[in-house]
Structure formats: C-alpha cells, structure tokens
Amino acid sequence: MSTLLTGGTSQIGLAIARRLKDAGKDVVFGARTPNKVPSEYKHVLLDWSDSSTFENPFNSTEYQIDNVYILPPPFIVDVLEVTKPLIDSAIERGVKKFVLLSATVFEKGGVVTGKVHEYLDSKPNIDYFVLRPTWFIENLFHSQGYNIRERGEIVTVVPRGRIPFVSVEDIAQAAFEYLTQGSNTKDKLILGPEALTYNEVAQILSEVIGKPITHKVVSPEEQQATYTAFGMTPEYANFLVAEEVKTDSDTEAAAVAQEDKFIGKFSVKDVLEQNKAFWSS
Secondary structure, eight states: OEEEEETTTSHHHHHHHHHHHHTTOEEEEEESSGGGSOTTSEEEEOBTTBGGGTTGGGSOSSOOEEEEEEOOOTTOSOHHHHHHHHHHHHHHTTOOEEEEEOOTTOOTTSSTHHHHHHHHHHOTTOEEEEEEEOSBGGGGTTTTHHHHHHHSEEEESOSSOOBOOBOHHHHHHHHHHHHHHOOSSSEEEEEOSSOBOHHHHHHHHHHHHTSOOEEEEOOHHHHHHHHHHTTOOHHHHHHHHHHHHHGGGTTTGGGGGOSSEEEOSOOHHHHHHHTGGGGGO
C-alpha cells in the first residue's frame, strides 16, 4: 500500500511523508520538479498544468497507490476543473481513500476547494477526509518574510481580528492520523492552540528575534495590488483579500467553538523559536 502525495515537496507534503516513512508506510511523491524530492522517497512526474501526467502514479509495477493526498494548485478559483481528472483516474485504478487540503473558509459545495470537497462526497465506495486549516503560522516566513526582514513589519488588512494560527506540522499530523487511523468525520477544522491578533504576533516575534517588529494595517486595495504584483490573478487576489478582511470580525477565532476540529500543539511562539535562525540567515 502506497500513499501518493501531490504537491509532495510542499511543507505539509514533506511533513506527511516523514510521518508515514517513520511509521513504515510507503510514500510516492507526485511532483512537477522531481529533482526536489528527497532521495529516500519514490517519485513520479505529476504536473497540475499537464493532465497527461495524471496517469503516471498508477502505471508502476513497483507499488500500488491506495491513498491520495490532494494539494490543489495555488491561486486559482476553479480548482475542481483541474483536480477532477486525477481524482477520476485514481478511483478507476482502485484508490479508496483521499485527503484534501482545503481551508476553514471553504465549506463543502462552496468556492475553490469547496467544490472538490463536494465532488469527493458525491463518489460512492470511497473514503475521504478534508483538512480545513486556518491561517498558517509559517506564512510569517514566506508571504510576510520580506516585509519582516526588510521593514520590520507584518502587513495585513486585519487590525484587530483574532486567529488560531496553525503550524504545518499540526496539519500534517491531522492528515497522518486519518491515513493511519481513519476518522469518524469527513472533515475537520485544523486550528492552533491559541487565538492571537497580528499585534500580538508582532510582539511575540519581536521577543523571539530581539528586534522590534510592528503590525502595519493597509487597505484592501493596497493588499490586492501587492498580491497581483506577486503573480496572483486579480480574481483570486480580490477573493483572498475579502476573506482576510472577514477575519477582523473574529470569524476564524469563532471556529474554536465548532465540534469537528483538530487542535494542534504548536503555538506561534513554538514555531518562531524553532525557526529562530531563519531571521539571521
């Protein structure tokens, strides 16, 4: 039995792979750039922009794919159109278990991965689990990294909203537990252990790295312009900023009261402390 990790060289994919390998489970990476896959793992070429690669994971005589983790391509709205052919191929080849990375903001049947969630639910004789994490702690190193390094600022459109920021390690743990133990629910909100404002995050980061970091609030229009400058389509940038603005009403913090949730163990401070060297490299 093997698990196919699409987008496997992502942070979450690598963390899932490590857990599965440690548990003695076989892993196959489906990657657009196979040379980035760690040498200890099998891999195949799988590119979301090239549907001719979707059969590759199922053509090997060395392993049989039984589980598929779906990391949809980023920054597009019609995710189902892209992922549906792979899902269909996997089901035709006998795959019975799927894990989908979605988000708290995407309800089943809604936009983006909500449509994929609905499609999986429509398929008989398969099992699936949808990961619905809130905002990642690790965004501080990636989407916010430049502003923090160069300007000492975290830049958002969220003046006061509280968010239970979650670590990619905890998201991976939730996926691993489903793949190895199953679940009595089809989806769970994946949340961190504490809800913080960005002002509080800036204060924690200041303490960890010994340098003053502030939180700068910008207008939705400014944030949209930043995102499109980084290559997002205007449609997706507008959608993303609108969701960010909603968090100022504590929509993410309210998720803590929901029943079907997975509460991670890593706090913002934990992750920042573990990656303290990032800011001096």
